[in-house]
Amino acid sequence: MNVGSIRKVLVEDTLLSEARAWSLLRALARRAGAGHAVGKPAGVRLDGAGRLEAVELGMGWLDVYPEADPPFQSMSVLPPAIDAMLKLYLPLCVGPKSSDLVLAHVGQSLDGQIATSTGASCFITGPQDLAHTHRLRALFDAVLVGRATVDSDDPRLTTRLVAGENATRVVLDPSLRGFVERKVFRDGAAPTLLYCRQGSRDETRDYGLAEVVELATSGPVLPPAAILDDLRRRGLRRVFVEGGGVTISHFLQAGLLRRLHVTISPLFLGQGRPGLALAKIEGLDQALRPRVRRFPLGEDMLFDCEFRG
Numbered sequence: 001m002n003v004g005s006i007r008k009v010l011v012e013d014t015l016l017s018e019a020r021a022w023s024l025l026r027a028l029a030r031r032a033g034a035g036h037a038v039g040k041p042a043g044v045r046l047d048g049a050g051r052l053e054a055v056e057l058g059m060g061w062l063d064v065y066p067e068a069d070p071p072f073q074s075m076s077v078l079p080p081a082i083d084a085m086l087k088l089y090l091p092l093c094v095g096p097k098s099s100d101l102v103l104a105h106v107g108q109s110l111d112g113q114i115a116t117s118t119g120a121s122c123f124i125t126g127p128q129d130l131a132h133t134h135r136l137r138a139l140f141d142a143v144l145v146g147r148a149t150v151d152s153d154d155p156r157l158t159t160r161l162v163a164g165e166n167a168t169r170v171v172l173d174p175s176l177r178g179f180v181e182r183k184v185f186r187d188g189a190a191p192t193l194l195y196c197r198q199g200s201r202d203e204t205r206d207y208g209l210a211e212v213v214e215l216a217t218s219g220p221v222l223p224p225a226a227i228l229d230d231l232r233r234r235g236l237r238r239v240f241v242e243g244g245g246v247t248i249s250h251f252l253q254a255g256l257l258r259r260l261h262v263t264i265s266p267l268f269l270g271q272g273r274p275g276l277a278l279a280k281i282e283g284l285d286q287a288l289r290p291r292v293r294r295f296p297l298g299e300d301m302l303f304d305c306e307f308r309g
Helices: 003-014 018-033 080-092 096-100 127-139 147-153 224-233 245-253
Strands: 042-046 052-055 062-064 102-109 113-115 142-146 168-172 192-197 211-215 239-243 259-265 291-297 300-306
Touching (some): 018 042, 018 062, 018 096, 080 127, 127 239, 142 147, 192 224
Parallel strands (some): 102 259, 142 168, 142 239
Antiparallel strands (some): 042 052, 291 300
């Protein structure tokens, strides 16, 4: 092989395609979920077997700088789609905080509704936001929803629109009143945990393939902190709270969300089901003021909200 051919091979080996970028993000997320997130500047790439390698700066597919914004530098000019993908998802996959990350996502109308008054919600946001939801499922250890979401939407909570393994599915149903014939309990596509209040389980009832987990609680709401503690004991450190609005609100009100993705679709639904319902405040000094980044998703706009406290 002549010098020109060797140079061509070396250049091609460092070019970052969209498929390579997505595979790299998933590998970084897996490393973070194992408690070993990339926390220092390093070059990163995948070997021939798809394993993540940390190498010297300038020697990988990408240079990662976890504390920078954006947290990467490329050896070449990236196409806009790859650049946008890395800017959106790489902060979720690197740095010490990514090893225990709780993120929620809600898609809503301009007037803050996630469904009409009759419960119609498919699809308020567009196909790019749906793909974004599937990408988040692929980047997290667990995807969590409340009973109402399962009953009304019958979601599979899988990564069928993107490359990546399915996360463990988590359903919150304090009194076990939900429809246990839903797909998430029956299809076997991924491990499924069904959380309820202690003493709620009916031993004569069939809960499909789900593992029922009983938690001690003094009220009608399952304690978000206790749920996260149990998931971490199971090795599920990165948790994606997918819905619905009530469940997301409980985690946000408890101060347990590190990030919240709010995707706003350019339509008005009128009085329906609000995306978030938080406790009243008396002054603007009590308002939550996250650091916000904005990303267009087709006609929708995604707000990536990072809570520092």
